[in-house]
Structures are given as C-alpha cells and as structure tokens.
Amino acid sequence: MPELPEVETVRRGLEPYLTDARIEAVTLNRKDLRFPFPEGFAKALEGRTIVRVDRRAKYLLVRLDDGNTVLSHLGMSGAYRFTERDIDQPTRYYETNTARKHDHMIWSITHPTHGPLHLVYSDPRRFGFVDLFAEDQDNRYTKDLGPEPLGNEFDADMLAARFRTKAAPVKAGLLDQRVVAGLGNIYVCEALHRAHILPTVKCSALVKTNGHPKAVLEDLVLAIRKVLIEAIEAGGSTLRDFRAADGASGYFQMRFAVYDREDEPCPTPLCTGTVKRIVQSGRSTFYCPRCQKRVR
Template sequence: MPELPEVETVRRGLAPVLVGKRVASLEARRPDLRFPFPDNFAKRVAGQSVVGLERRAKYLIASLSGGEDLVMHLGMTGRFTIMHEGQADTPGHYAYGVGPDPTHDHVVFHLSGGTRVVYNDPRRFGFMVMMARAERLQHPLFRELGAEPLGEELTADYLAAKAMSRKVNLKAFLMDQHVIAGLGNIYVSEALFQAGLSPNRAARSLADRRGAPTDRAIRLVPAIRDVLERAIEAGGSTLRDYRHADGRRGEFQERFGVYDRAGSACHTAGCGGEIRRAVHSGRATFYCPRCQR
C-alpha cells in the first residue's frame, strides 16, 4: 500500500498537468473500483476545470470549478499515466518492473488540449468518490482523521495529549489514522529509529503525569517530519511496486535505517546492534533493540 510520501509524489507529478485544465470528457470503462463510481460520474466531471490538487492523508483531492471535490485513493495497485503527444509519464507507477496492462485502464480523463490522464488499477482496490467541497470536513472519509504529519498541528503537545491515556505501544499509536493521518508502516519504523524510541514502548510515555510532553515526544515530532520529507525528496520507496512521476523508481528504500533490514547491522555509529523484526497489530516492525529504548 502506498504511504504518504508515495501519494505526495503522485500529487506533485499530476498537479502541473491537471490544475488549471478543463476536463473535456471522462470515460468510466466499468461501473466500479472498490466501490461503485459516483452517480452520473462522467457528466459531473465533464466540462469542469481542476482548480486545485491536494493531498489529505493518503487521499488525492481534485477540486473542481463547480464546487465539488473528486477524492481518489490509489489502493494497492492504482496508477495514473499521462498521455501527451505520444509520450507517457506515470506519476505513481505501481507494479515495479511491469508496464501497465491497458485492459485495466478503468478511468480516462480527456483534458482540453488533447492530454489524457489514464487511471489503471489491476486489483481495483482504489476508489473515486465525489462530495461538495463545503461538506468535505464532515464526510466519513475525513471527519475523524488525525493531524497531518507535515502540518503545523503535529506538535509534541498534540502527541502528549493523544497519548497520555492510551494503553497501546508506540507502533500501534503512530499507525492510528485518528492520531496522525497518512503515516504508514514503513515510515513509522523509520521515524522511531531516528528518534531512538522502541516500538514496544508504551505510547503514554510521550506524556508525563501532568500531561506535558516528555523528551520522547519532543524528539519524535522532528523525526517524523524529517523521515517523510527525505522520502518525498527521494520520490518515495520502491519495494515491490512503486515508481514515481516519470516512471523511475523511488529511491528512499536505499536509505532505510531499519525497514526490511532484519538481521543486518545497525547503521548507528558505535551501536553494534542487529536489526530485529517483530509484528505489531499484524504489521511487520523493524527496529534496533540497542539504540531504540
């Protein structure tokens, strides 16, 4: 599943092509993806201009000139391909090493000027929904999301307030989308490693008895931001099936401190520890038991 840096890379690849352009027509070549397409989907999008392209958590949000938002989720294998004058660029190329099979081209945006943006999704775990922009914050997809990890809302005080009454470990706490929106498995492991915190530590250790943030919370916030910013700069992580805007591999996996490195030596100078793999809430966790406390 793509995480925040991969989705943000997709957004940055699509924005120059979509924003300010009119959708001349839309083809929906099947009735659904994970969910049915919106009622009158093609008619509601056709003729609209894309006035903005945002990311919230792992969702892409295309704001349309008529006042509606088109919300898109890539699922596990969703990808967009930009077709222009016989050239194809792929912002968010899933199935690394394998080109998109056109039989899985499910949605085609025909833009003014002749450019096409094609959504391809072999497993069809992605989805597209529409909602009035004024109602977005109250929509079930968005109303309970936590802080954006790259936004101003994520502070040590915020983490302490969320954590002080929790009885889960740090890994489960940080994976909770009601706490931090868009932070996923890879980058939780990497942020905890950078902050020197064990995934097994109790989440409530981020707050003291008065509810004030501890040093652990103070260290964790910049670690989360730094890991995500470096991953976005690297174009995300290519494990089995992610590529970024021009079809090249994301490179952040070459900079992992712990993720998928079980049995390897810790990179921390002077540590001498060995990376371990554990399972938290059904997800693989990687950490160094020596320098993460």
C-alpha cells in the same frame, strides 16, 4: 500501500498538468474499483475545470470549479500517468509493458499550457477507489482524520495530549489515523528508529505525569518530520507497484535504516545491534533492540 510521501509525490506530479485544465471527457472501462464509481460520475466531471490538486493524509483531492471534489485512494497498485491525446494509436497511448485491461479510468483534458492530454488511472489489483463529494464535512474518508504530520498543528504537545491515557504501543498510536494522518508502517518504523524508541513502548510512557511531553517525544516529532521530508524529496519508496505520475520510481527505500532490513547490522554509528522483526497488529515491525530503548 502508498503512504504520505508517495501520495504527495503523485500530487506534485499531477498538479502542474491538472490545475486550470478542462475535463473534456471521462471514460470508465469498468463500473467499479474497490467500490463502485459514484452514480453519474463521468457526467459530473465533464466540462468542469480543475482548480487545484490537494492531498489529505493518503488521499488525493482534485478540486473542481463547481465546488465538487474528486477523492482518490491508490490502494495497493493504483497509479496515474499522462499520455498523448491520440488514443487510437495503442503504441503511443499505452506504455510498454502496461496491460490495457488495467487502465480503468481515463480523463481527456485540455490544459492552457500543456495542451490536450489523457490522464490514465491504472490499478491491477483494484484496491484503490474514487469518490465524489461537495463539501469536506460530507467526506466520510477524511472528516475524522488527525492533523497532518508536516502541518503546524502537529507538535509534541498535541501528541502528548493524545498519548497521555493511551496504553497502546507507540507504533500503533502513530498508525491511528485519528491521532495523526498519513503515517504508515514504513515511516513509523524509520522514525522510531531515529528517535531511539522501542516500538513496543506504551504511548503514555512518552508523556510526563503533568501531561507535558517528555524530551523523547520531542525527538520523535522531529524524527517523523525529517523522515517524511527526506522521503518526499526522494520521490517516495518503491517496494512493489508505486510509480510517480511521470512513471518514475521512488528511491527512499535505498535509505531505509530498519524497514525490511531484518538480520542486517543496525546503521546507527557505534551501534553493534542487528535489526529484528516482530509482528504488531498483523504488521511487520522492524527495529534495533540495542539502540532503540524503553522510555523511563
């Protein structure tokens, strides 16, 4: 499932073509994805102008000129792509090896610079979904999310306040979207490895008795930021279905230190350990038991 870097990559690909574009028509080729499309969805969008494209955690937010917002979650296999206007010519409209039956939503738009385009949402597994809401506080998907890990609110003091009484493993704590928004399995594994913290360590072990963060928690915050920034610069990670809006694959997976590297040598300089895999809360966790330590 796409995590924060993948969704941010898609947002950056969409933004220059959607901002200031007018939505001329919306075509829905089925009544639902994971959930049904909102009632009157197509009609609500037609004639509207897109103001900007935002991201919150793993959600794309397309802001419209009437104050409404289209929220989109990519699920496991959702992808957006732009195509030429001429939809009556399948060889131009449908990319090679793209099954027509998986193109579930199409926006016909006109951009003041780029001209007429189609924005196509394809989702073979249909785990993604789209919703429409008027105010951010009415958005049940994002209203309880924690701060963005690349935002100013996210620091060691904030994390210490949330971890102080938390007995859950640190990996589970970081995956809790109410604690910090947008982190997923891949980048938590990578950040914990960079900070040399065992994924099984309790959250509270990273906090001093006076509530202040230990130095290792400062290291973890820095590692999270660096991993995410590097992943965004690399266009995200492509493991199965992820593609950017221009169809390109991400390549951060080539830099994985531990994720999906079971039984491979740890890449940390001078470390002689081997990457191991355990299961936490039903998810695979990859780590090096030699250079990732318990916190005292």
